Amino acid sequence: MVNPIHIVSIALGVAFALGFLGKRDKLSLGLVLSTLAGMVAISAGWFIHFLNSSVEPLQIFTGGFKPPFAINLQMGLAEATFTLLINVAGFLGAIYLTKELLKTGKNMMLIFLVFILGLNVMVMTRDLFNLFVFSEIQSIALAGLIILDPNRKSIPSGFKYVIATGLISSFLLLGTVFAYYFSGTLNIDFISQASLQYVKGGAVAVFMVILAVILELKPFPANGWALDVYESAHPGIGALVSGIAGTTSLFVLYKLIPVAPFISDILITLGLVSFVASNLLGLSQTNPNRLLGYSSIGQLGLLSATIGMQQLLGDKFIFIALTILISHFFAKAGLFWLSGIINRDDIKDWAMLRKKPILLVLFGVFIFSLIGFPPLPSFFGKWSLIMELSAGNQYMLVTSILIGSFIEGIYLFRWLGYAIKLDFSDLPEFKLNISKFLPTLTWGILLIATGVVASAEMEGLSGLSYWPLIFIAFIYLIDELPIYIKNTLSIAGLAFYSWLTLPELYYTDMLRFIFMGIFLIGGILTLIAGYAYKGKRRGFYPVALIMYAGLAYIIQASTTLEFFFGWELMTAGSYFLIIRGKKSINHALSYMLFSIGGAYAILAGFGITFAETQSMLIASLSQLSNMVPLVFILLAIGFMTKTASLGLHIWLPGAHAEAESDVSPMVSAILLKAGVFGLLLLMIAMGNNPQIATIAYYLGWLGALTALVGNMAAAFQEDAKRLLAYSSIAQLGYILFALAMMSHLGWLTAMYYSINHFLYKAILFLTIGAVVLKVGTHSMYKMGGLIKNMPLAFIAVLIGIIALSGVPPLSGFGGKWLFYNAVIDKHWYFQGIIVFFSGIVAFLYLYKLIYSIFLGQLKDNLRHVTDISLWFAIPIYILIIGIMIISAKPEWLLQPLGKMISQWYPNGALAWNGGLATSTYGYWNGNGVMITIGIMFTTILIWLIVLSRKAQKVKQFNIVYAAEAPQRPETTHQSYNMYAGYNKALGWIVAPKITEFWNMMSDWILSLAHFTRLIYNGNGQRYLIYILGYFVIIYFLVF
């Protein structure tokens, strides 16, 4: 092993040697790079050494003395890890900055080296004064680096930086002096042994030391100088400041905490305030570097709070801190580097990334890492953090962390949305420099790798198979292949997975079998439609499969962590699917925000459960005895963001309507069922608890109102897909209502509805999507009379709407019949009436849908439209066969469902006698009704054919028109604002009050962010006053 001191020595030696090299910049750079590589090698060696064996940390004493007389460096696992991170980042950072370093010459290289050196020593040193010295060295070096890219902004900001760090260092120095005065030593270990906080005045000494370190972490609001640095410095430097320097300061803070344990509580507060406030401020930022600055500060705040929580978190502290830190470290540096590659001042210009798709992928990885999506490390970190905090009953902390993360999500996903969706045609081409690209790519790969490593560390994730994710990665790698290969492979993948899981589930777990069937079979069917597309459809298959993988994980999850893993995966996949639509940018953002919000509610709920039961099994939800209502509500809210219940439904119409034709059924018919599945799990686990009954009662009302508002809003839509989207909201409202009944019939209804809704909504969305592909518009009033051009589509929609509306003999009626029985059985009459009422309102939009598109007058430009693509027709007709089977033989479905539900609600089951189902109240023979109606219909049909077989076929304008002839199809097609009278009578019910509420909320948050941002006025003196004020206020808070 090379002595770690040589990290310092070779760096110093080379730094001096550089002076002798004269103007040979390339050589100097080579030397610097090899030095950094050497430093990497040394720390890597130690890292591996400590990783393999748990030996005592190595102590290095300079000058042959022992502390307190000598300067003491320590090399343990922690130090090895951090120096490794610093040195690798330094190495790659230098590579990234190759061009700039060569331009500015060897002085800058020297400074760079010194900067890295300073950070290394800050990590290793155990000596307070030494810490001060090297922190000064590091700051001054950094100040030099800031003006690496000298411009009108960077020079004043470098100056402000120097002043601010000077002030902070003076605190550190003062603290050190006092500490030495009171303890007689400068060694950190000895100072902490001296328990200075009990010494009068000693506490102030360590307080000053610690606070200086905290201030180095740029807490809100004493951080204006740092923001200016981020904004003005070269992004390569920004990466170093945010990634390495921040990390080092955090480690120093961690190292110094034992000196002043009393600071922990205030540290948590300061950190979280910084976290929430910085993210809030980030909301109104448009400059990418400054935005990253806010995000950095937020993350550092979170991390310093985490350090403060050391006691609370116990064993898990290292894992949590490390995963979050590493996420921040990689992601933030990566983002800064990307910013350097793009080099634009507005986040809207990041659409440029699409010119080099790999950069977009990296960008996505970094963003998702910051928010904490699986399988990236921060996901596990945040999960564990929330779990542990909840276990310690620290709900305030949980809340603020989740709020802060949520706000961070807002701007990060807005940014991601810009990058994915905005028009980039008028943005300049740019060349991808290998020296800039390589470090970024490395960081991305390392990030994923750490995630995988971290996941291996997690307990409660053992049931998760990584094969689907590997398969998805493979699909991504072949993204350049034509569509039919990828589509076939994807279908094969889903089919294989179905084959693997479904038969087994059928015998073991009917509930999971059904939902798995909906997800996987539905996935296969909707993917078949994908053959209709031409070209490559880049990026579609990986994200679609990610969603399906997430859904499958949810089904197979046995622990809450696995469930949440799948949930987040599904959210991420569906986000990318949704944002693929033409005008989806805002809808996808609102989808993501509601999803994140919901996910955090779920997280909190799981956290509370874990706190009490100390178990991650989903089944443990049922063992909960305290705070059952709270957990139930949190989880229900989380799931209801997916089922889009009233109040949380804002995202759905736009997202579904603007999505691509075969994506709409995926997200509507399939994805929403994930929420239903979650609610089912929740109610199975907690349904026995008497406190839940009240909540379920209100959930029932919520479901009923959702159904009403959804259906009524659907009736007033002019956009076919939007109409179907509102219809989905309403249908999920029915399901929520039925679930909330928590009775045998209620759940039977809910399950029956779920399956039926999957079938007919998939049919409708696929058909309408296919029609939209052909006619090129969503607006129904622009279509009309397409029945003659598209008989296949018409029949599909006809079957779909009959099934949806609940008209016998098709399957929808079974749902209505069950509903009546369940409602009367449960005595929920008035909610039931609302549900029935909304069921009839459904006729309005269903008729509008089929009439406006297929009946009425054919428009000129659609005269030559042909029938829907065969690839859409195949899955549609398979689904129709499904509907027909269920309609003719409802017992085939209802009997197993009833048996399954009897596990939980044995009372009130249907009695079966052949095809005749009998409930407490009524009876119904689906099979017989089908036959009776069939015979009757055929008889009448034959009769009419006999009577009027010779009817003359006429064309569209051969109508009686008050002795005139219509002039244009457009003016003869009665479709726009079809239910004007109804709107006049009852339209007030669907006035967009809820949307207005959310708009008001977002306006309010944005104006708050804007107002708070005014404290940063760019004035260096003001910034110093903030630092001083911060110091003083904290001082009074602590003492």
Added chain:
Amino acid sequence: MDFDIKRLGFTLLGLLIVLNWGLLMNAFMRKIGARVARRIGIPWHQPWIDLFKNYSIRSQITHGLMFYLGPIFRLSGGVGIFLFMPMIITGDHWLNYSFQGDLVLIMYFQFFGMLGMALGAGEGGHPYSAIGISRGLSQFTTIEVPLTLAIISLAIQYDTLSLADIVRAQQGGFMHWSMWTNPFATAAGMLAALGTLGHSPFNLVMAPNEIPIGPPTEYHSTFLGVLQSNGAILHVVEAALFMNLFFGGATNWIEFIVKTFLIYFWSVFVGMVFPRFRIEQSVTWFLKVPLVLGVIAVVMFM
């Protein structure tokens, strides 16, 4: 399901009776209307002649398949409600196929004909058809509210959703009828009946003189004949539904005829007196007094 020729025979006979009674009732009502206006009015056999006339029209036009199927759906709807509704409660002969489904089936089967007709008329391509249908559907949404409340009230009261059982529970005398045992449900249901039977003030769908004549604008000859047959059947079975729900059902055909006549007469009577509502008036009307009555009916048995 075993094929039961006897049941089929009785059912078809019942259908014949209902069809002819429907036509006759129609003539009676028009006759009454004429007498109110101090006219003599149509001869009693006029509906049959009109029916024959329409079936004897020599030429037809069709706008397409759905236009063709529309009347078939419509008549299937009418006949279907007949099939699933017990007509005469005593004995087994006139229960039709009501053993296949209960009240809920009848409620939702009403839509079968409506929807089919709406689709057929839609393919006719006439804007008035679409206007009439949009009005009809709008109005129907709220008509169903008091009706559903009334039905739920009855279902709670009699503890069943089976129409035959509801009728049986009302046997044993005049005072056993729901009309007396559950007056609020009856009131709500009978106000809803005004809407379902579609006379003034709720005849917006056809709205003669305004959107002549709504959905069937394009229908003629045999198509119209089918629609007329359906109208006759539907009026009787709708009246029979209310009879079964609220007025003790029927134990023989005489009782059936008298009761359906009176129920149907109720809507005609109101129609004679009140002018047509505008759409927003008629939609909201059912959410006022009838809704309150229905709610009271449910609350009484909760």
Added chain:
Amino acid sequence: MKSLIDKLGKTFDIKDIVYQRPNLAFVTVSKEHVLNLITNLLDYEGFSHFVLLSCVDWIEDNAFQLTYFLNNPTLKIDIAVRCFIDRNNPTMTSAHHLWKQIATYQRELKEMYGIDFPGSPGVDENFVLEGWDNIPPMRREFDTKKYAEETFFPRPRNKTNDPKEYMKSKMYPND
């Protein structure tokens, strides 16, 4: 009324003044001054209501006589402004900028007399007749009886009766 006409007479060259009633007067001006006069009446004299625009075919004088009939709703008086235009070149300045509805009258005159009003909206569109392709029917040189006989398959009349004689012979055969 008289004072009004006198006042107008100071500015315009008014001829052929006819006081039809105390509240109605006809005046004649030259074709060029009509629009000036009615604009003046509208703007300064309160004749805000346009009543009608009509035409008479003076085929003997080879002229069309146009009459602009205006009403003053506050004073409740009417004034009719007449002018003669050449029958061979029947063109008149359009007045639709004063009252929109004049365009309709002008369309009618175009159809019935062939008087053109360049610039008047829709002046060439059908007014009452659909597909009329002959001489404008209200011109007096158009022989409507001849046209009807040529076009409308007149039913041959077997005999005609003087109604008076016929009824007399029917009712009082003895007289």
Added chain:
Amino acid sequence: MMVDDKNKKKFDNPHYAKREVIGPDGKSFIVDPMNDYFCDARPKVHEPNIIPAVEKFLNWARSKSLWVLGFGTGCGSIEIPPLITPRFDVFRFGIQMRPTPRQSNVFIISGYLSVKTLKRVIRSYEQMQNPKYVLALGSCTVNGGMYYDSYNTINRLDYYLPVDVYIAGCMPRPEAIIAGFNKLKELIREGKGEGANLYAKNFDWYKANQKKIIKDWNMPDYNW
């Protein structure tokens, strides 16, 4: 003022002119409303039922159920509403008004017919279904009446539509109209109410007459 061919107006309805349309797939094509929007089949002759007894019965039913198209073409239409008042009450005779030509059997031409109205009348008449009957009211439909020399009013209706019964008078009173209806019923029962078939048989002659006076013929030859 002379009218020569050059000055003759073109009477194309701009809405029915051929037009180029771009479909959703970006390809453009020509829409010809006259062909694309309207059925161009000729009317067919529908022979009476081959069994005389059946036809006799059907004719009886037709004569007892006369549905009149509610389309007042001229001043005489004011004489029709009294028919349904208590005083005359034609419902007694199986006569009632229908708002749509599809369901009507009888077309009452009530008085003078201007060329412009004739076009609408033809359209409505052709939209009625076989068998259909025309009742012509007033002198104007017989020989033009007081408008015999008008440039814009037809003289003889039977040149344009097959008329079953003329009711003379200016105007005929409701009693006269009822008498006309009775005559019509007799004709129907005798099997002579075959105006629709007559129209179909002599279609070209009727069309030539109609087109002679309707200069801006902008509808299909037969309005289905």
